[in-house]
Every structure is written in structure tokens, then in C-alpha cells.
Amino acid sequence: MVKSIYRPTRITIHTEAIRENLRTVQEHLSADQSLFAVIKANGYGHGAVQVAKIAEEEGVAGFCVATIDEGIELREAGITLPVFILGLVDCAYLPIVSQYQLAIPVASTDWLKQAEQAYLKNPWDEPIAVHLAIETGMGRIGFIDSGEVKQAEVSLAQAEGFYLEGVFTHFATADQADATYWQEQKARFFETIAVLEAPRYIHVTNSATQLWHEPLGNLVRYGVAMYGLNPSSDALQPSYSLVPALSLTSQLVQVKQLPSESGVGYGHTYETTQDEWIGTVPIGYADGYVRKLQGFHVLVNGQFCEIVGRVCMDQLMIRLPADIPVGTTVTLIGTDGDKTISLQDIASYIGTIHYEVACLLSERLPREYE
Template sequence: MSKHRPTWIEINLDNVAHNVRKIKERVGEQVCLMATVKGDGYGHGSYEVASVALKNGAEKLAVAMVDEGVMLRRKGIKAPILILGVSPLEAVENIVEYDLMQAVCSIELAEAISKESVKQGKRMKVNIKVDSGMNRIGVRPAEVVSFTKQVRDLPHLEIEGVFTHFATSYYEKDFVEKQYQAFKEALASLEEAGLDIPYRHCSNSGAVVNFPHTYLDQVRPGSMLTSPVKAQFPDLQMDLRYCFCWKTKVAFLHDMKKGESLGYNLVYTADSDRRIAVLPVGWGDGLPADLSNQGEVLISGERCPIRGRICMDQTMVDVTEIKEINVGDEVVLLGSQKDQEISHLEWTTILGGYNNHIVVRCLVTNRVPRIFIYQGKEAGKRVPLRPEMNKEIVF
């Protein structure tokens, strides 16, 4: 953490290693593991998660956009990196320069990569993206053969993979089966046309847990690298761990009299004399404002309710029931302390809507330093506001 503001996230890379090994065990030796580390590794540090994944069974990586791939290359990652999203034509120079493998579903992008590959004297791999029913990006199964032929005929390009993405794999079976069927038909038509593509893939985390028959040649999980995914069927349950613990320290203590209110808009009024701890963290750090007057934190292993509105940089909690408390005491916002836990599920139940555990972790902003625990000890540190305090892990 920065010594100037004691709010930080501990990322447990040993748990990432555990999760990756469990995934590899689940999918088996024959299936290639492509670790999806977009969105800064779902808020856990994409370089760190990628490095640990590659040491524990992953062979390839996937990211959402060119700059995420460029960053990994600049840090020395050599493994194949697939860009899952559509890249603008302006990015093609970097795609080729940094040896990134682009997903293609428009001939303009494929042609631009081909042209740039010729210019830079390189051969580039691409993956064909098929839209099997999610209606996001991809070529329609009916067009996959003609599109693939067009790409195949472009100079300096090699079609390394063909893939699709499921819309409902975490919670619903029928639509997954419908998409899988559509994808399989697209694959069969490619085969019939003599288009042999080495890696066929569609399984994200939900499918790795729930639908083992969809693994094909490669799986592409993201969220399960750093958190449990609940299986729909009991016999498919996996032993996966959270890797993310958000902490801060008590900054200030004061007493409130019965009948007094606190914070913006005075949304909490004390019904008896209360002791309040102020924490140096708020929605400007990504602490969800909807936890105001609803969520709890852990101090000395006890649950303390959040009182009033969470502010941009500060949060008030009720510590009346804690026997001994001091400025500087450690507080857990999300994670475990002693035998208590504030779980991701607890937050997402309060928050509702689309605020699932993945969203919550990605919302933590750059103000919050990450401390990386690796091989049982603090091994690295990322402090975006004070880069001179960064410490790279030697993997």
C-alpha cells in the first residue's frame, strides 16, 4: 500500500495458481487452456494473473483489445495472445508489430492485417469469430465458409482458430445447447469445405464448469481464474478460490449522540449514542455507493454496519459494539478477517442488477494499490498514483 493512504487490495496469486491447476485438471491434457485476462485480469492485474496462469497450465492468453496485448508483450509475455474484440483499422500496425492474434469477423480487418503483415514481412495468425446466437460480434454460421475462404486466400495470414461465445453458460442450459449446435454445424460446414482449422473453441468459465462436452480443442475461461463459479449440477462443482481481499484502516474515531444524523443528506440518524469510525475509502475508489446504509465491514473479526451515504473518499461505519478500537486498526471491506467473511455474494445480493462479483472487482479504481501475494509472501506491488513505489514480481 502507499504509506500515505492505507487502502489497498491484496491479490492472492497462489489462489490464482490453484484455480488454474484445477481448470487444467478439469479440461484435461488434450485441451489447450487459453486464459482470458482482459479488464486487467478482471481487476486482479493482467500481467500477474497471466504470468501465474502460464506457469500453471495455461498455454495462451486472451484480452479484449490491442493495448491490453501490447502491455503484456512489453512486460515480456511471449505466449500467443488473442484479441477477442473488434480492433479499429488504425490498430493493425501494432497488432502485427506485437504479434497479436486478432479475432476477425469483417473482411476489412482481415485484409488490413494481411497488408500490414506483408509490409512488416511477418506471417500473422488470426481466429475466425462466429456469432452462434449471442448477436454481439461474429460471422453468421451460414456465411462462415465463404468468409473463411476469403480470409484463407489473403497473403501472410494463417487461420489458427475458430470460436464462438456463449450468452447463458452460467445459469441456463437450453440456449447454450442451441448455440453449441449452431457452432458445431458451422464447424462441420468448414470441414466439408476442406477448411481445416486447428483450434475450435467456445467454453468460457460457465461452460468449463457446467458443460464439459463443449470443450473441443481449447477453452477460454476468464472469471474462474480468480473466483469460484457455482455449478448448475452438483457433480460438476469445482474447488475454486477467491483471490481478492480489499482492506483499509480506521482513519478517525468519534462519538455521535442519540438523535444526531451523519453524512451527506443526513440519511442515517442515531437511535442511541454511537461510536463511529471513518474509513479512507469511498465510491471514488469503486466502493459501490449502493452499499450506503446497507453493507458491513469487518473490524477485529466483527461485523460493523456502514452508516449514511458512502462519500467519494470516505465511509462511516458503526463500531459501537467493538470493545477496543483504535485509529490504524485494519478493516476488511471485502474478504475474510478472523473467522468472519464479507463475501462477494453478500455484496452482489445487496447491489442486485448487473452488479455480479466480476463487475464489482473490475470497478475498483486506479487509486487503490494492489499488493500481490505470491509463494506465501508479499512479492509485488502496483501503486498507480505513485509508480516509483511499484515492485515487479520475479516470476
């Protein structure tokens, strides 16, 4: 998607906030823990390459991404630290994985057999680091049976083209006050891997586990909290300070006074009840600012202004308290005066989580780093 740089709508990434969040978590690591920064989905909407370079400067040991393409993006940007792909990989792409020296998960003995056959047919130059995924209660990917886990370890020790680097799982409820299920997953994981010789990395700690549970394993996958976002939304308070790194602003491009009983937007879902000042802002659902945000608000001159009418593909309309000049800044995410609109505020209004709101912000929105 082409970035729309010739309009006033911008995402600003506050790099010092990311640095502060990384420094804070590193103060809370146990002595044997390494930190991997999770920058999948374009760094949760913050810009993968730019965030990776900041994290590298702050001393992280590696990165986690979701797909091969995201790993390649980092390599082609000059990132040389370890990169671990969190999602499963088709055996057809293993030569590419080797070429870019990416680590990958293994979730079944069947996949491992196919991968060994793929190597015999078309050997690649660099051996591939693999991490055994353990299914403990997410129902997503991973081995369930400890016997298969041991079988995979033995196979990897004998296989050409691969080596065992790590073992991991993912907690489903680390961000909830009730730790019962988290404890069950933790116990299941360590029982399952008890059959293994200890690989280099044992990693189960995500942002939520780091914030609210005891240290586990020797690698922390630090994701949403690095961007200053609370993994639990508002359910739990962070155990240390997190600084939000993203703001979103635009400008008024037209201001007009509509008489009473004037319709605004598609579907005639809003009608003025008196003479009202209506401002137009150049952002819409094609930018990831979704239609459900009708009735929510933005900030203009430190005042909340309601979004009236349906959010359009490229524009939205707001009700202003007065005739405000064209070109005035509109804050959609961030602080103006003594008021703030957070990603969580938006998420709560539309019934989702702030992860989704951040990831929806499209590539059409330029990211500026300061």
C-alpha cells in the same frame, strides 16, 4: 490514476489461490485441450501482468485480453506466449497488431476486405493470426451464415498478411441450470463451422462451460473461475473447488462518539438514534466501492459493522460496537475471524454480478501479492 500507497487501504491478491485454481482446472481438461487464461480488464481487477506471469509459470498455453492495449501491456512486460484479443479491431491498427504479434477476431467479410486493402497500402512484417467469430446467440460479434464463413476461409488462404488460426463463439447461458439455449448455441456453432477445414484452435469453452458442460473444442478460455469466483454467482454450485484470490482491507483513521440525532454523511441520510461510536475508513466510490453500499457492512475484529451515511468519494463511515482503536484493520472483502464478506455478497447487495464489483476496484487501490 495514481496509486494511493500512503494510506492503509489495500487489495491483497493471494497468488497461491490463483495457482490452485489453475492446477485444478488443468486436472479437468481433456487430453487435447489447451488452456488460455483470460486476463482482460486488468485481470478482472486482480492485476493483468502479475496474473499472467503466475499463469505462465503454471503452464497455460496463452492469454485472452479485450483490447490491443491490454495485449501490448503483456508484451512489454515480457510475455511471449500467444495473446488473443477478444474485441474487434479497427483496420487502422493492424500494423500495431502485427508488431506485437497479437491474434485477433474476424466477424465479417466486409472487415476482411478492408483489412486486405489496408495490407496492400501499408504491408506489415509479421502475418496476423485471425480467429473467425461465429454468432450463435449472443447477438454480439460474428458471422451468421456458413457460406460467409467459408468465403472468409478461402479469402484468408489467399490473402497476404493474415492466416487462419482459430474459430470460436461465446455461450450466453452456460452458467444457468437450464441448458436448452446452451445446447442450441452449441448445435448452431458446429453446424456453421462444418464447412471449414479444421483450424488449429476451436474454442467455445469459457469458465462456465468448463465447470458444468461436456468438453468442447481444443482450447479453453478460463476467466473468472481462475480468480476463484463462481461464474453463475449462486445459481449453480461449482463442480470442483474454487479459491477466491482477492481481499480488500483498510484501517480506522478516526473513531468518535456522536450523540443521538447526529447526522452522518452527505444528504443527511443517516441519523444516530442514541450515542453511537462512528469510525471513518479511507475508501470510497473513487476506489470502486460504490455509493449503493450504504447500509451494507464491513468486518472489524470479526464483527459485522454497518456502513452508515452515504459512501463518499474517498471515505466512508461505519457504526462500531464500542470505542475501537484507530489503526484497527477493517475488512471490506475477505475473512476476519469466522466471518467472510465475498465479492458475491457485495454484488448481491447492490444488484449486480461479482465480475462488475471486481472490475470496478480502481487503480488507486494498490495491489499487493503474497
